[in-house]
Amino acid sequence: DSGVTQTPKHLITATGQRVTLRCSPRSGDLSVYWYQQSLDQGLQFLIQYYNGEERAKGNILERFSAQQFPDLHSELNLSSLELGDSALYFCASSASGTATDTQYFGPGTRLTVL
Amino acid sequence: DQQVKQNSPSLSVQEGRISILNCDYTNSMFDYFLWYKKYPAEGPTFLISISSIKDKNEDGRFTVFLNKSAKHLSLHIVPSQPGDSAVYFCAASKGFQKLVFGTGTRLLVSP
Numbered sequence: 001d002s003g004v005t006q007t008p009k010h011l012i013t014a015t016g017q018r019v020t021l022r023c024s025p026r027s028g029d030l031s032v033y034w035y036q037q038s039l040d041q042g043l044q045f046l047i048q049y050y051n052g053e054e055r056a057k058g059n060i061l062e063r064f065s066a067q068q069f070p071d072l073h074s075e076l077n078l079s080s081l082e083l084g085d086s087a088l089y090f091c092a093s094s095a096s097g098t099a100t101d102t103q104y105f106g107p108g109t110r111l112t113v114l
Numbered sequence: 115d116q117q118v119k120q121n122s123p124s125l126s127v128q129e130g131r132i133s134i135l136n137c138d139y140t141n142s143m144f145d146y147f148l149w150y151k152k153y154p155a156e157g158p159t160f161l162i163s164i165s166s167i168k169d170k171n172e173d174g175r176f177t178v179f180l181n182k183s184a185k186h187l188s189l190h191i192v193p194s195q196p197g198d199s200a201v202y203f204c205a206a207s208k209g210f211q212k213l214v215f216g217t218g219t220r221l222l223v224s225p
Contacts, residue, residue, distance in 0.1 A: 002157060035215075042118070042203060042215035043158070056212045090157050099146055099207060100165075105157030 003027065004106035006091050012112045018079040021109045023091030025072055029104070031055070031097030032074040034066055037088040037108075049074055050097040078111070086113045117141045118206050120216035127223050133191040135219050137204035140185065144206035148213070149178060149189045152201045161202075162189070194223045 003026035034046040045058035049068035068074045088108045094101035145166040150158035164171040177190045205213040
């Protein structure tokens with residue numbers, strides 16, 4: 001158990017809909033990261049937050065947005081969903097978000113768009 | 115553009131033998147490299163890392179080798195155990211921790 005929690009575990013929805021994925025970092029960690037893993041793909045970095053502020057952005061679509069709240073939990077919002085958005089979405093956290101900080105991953109949310 | 119490549123999707127090894135997982139990268143600016151292990155229905159778990167100022171890092175049965183001139187790193191597991199069966203991802207970063215992952219290699223260690 002990494003200490004990072006993600007809800008829900010599974011999500012099935014239809015094209016055009018909007019969903020919210022939730023992540024609670026390990027106790028004491030200030031940085032949260034979001035990754036997408038599509039079928040047979042590596043993990044694609046989406047976005048990083050540190051103590052409520054966006055720190056780095058990856059290949060995140062404009063239909064996707066994220067935020068980190070004062071209690072440090074984070075939410076990833078996916079809107080106007082398309083079939084290709086079906087993937088595993090992982091959240092990770094680290095203590096300070098610096099280059100050599102170990103990232104601890106949650107178990108992921110599996111999103112299926114029908 | 116796949117900056118981190120794991121060209122072997124799978125690898126089978128017998129228990130007790132050495133497992134060698136390979137990873138190539140194209141971006142010479144990467145300065146930190148990591149290996150993660152992933153079991154089904156779980157998130158990736160950090161295994162071992164290496165800074166670009168080193169060429170080898172060892173942690174128990176796991177050793178990572180970095181060849182900067184070839185832009186290649188490898189993970190050696192000796193001896194391999196059935197519990198090592200998992201998907202292994204290499205990852206690289208430069209500067210702030212924007213990790214770039216490979217597509218993974220599925221290792222199967224048979225008794």
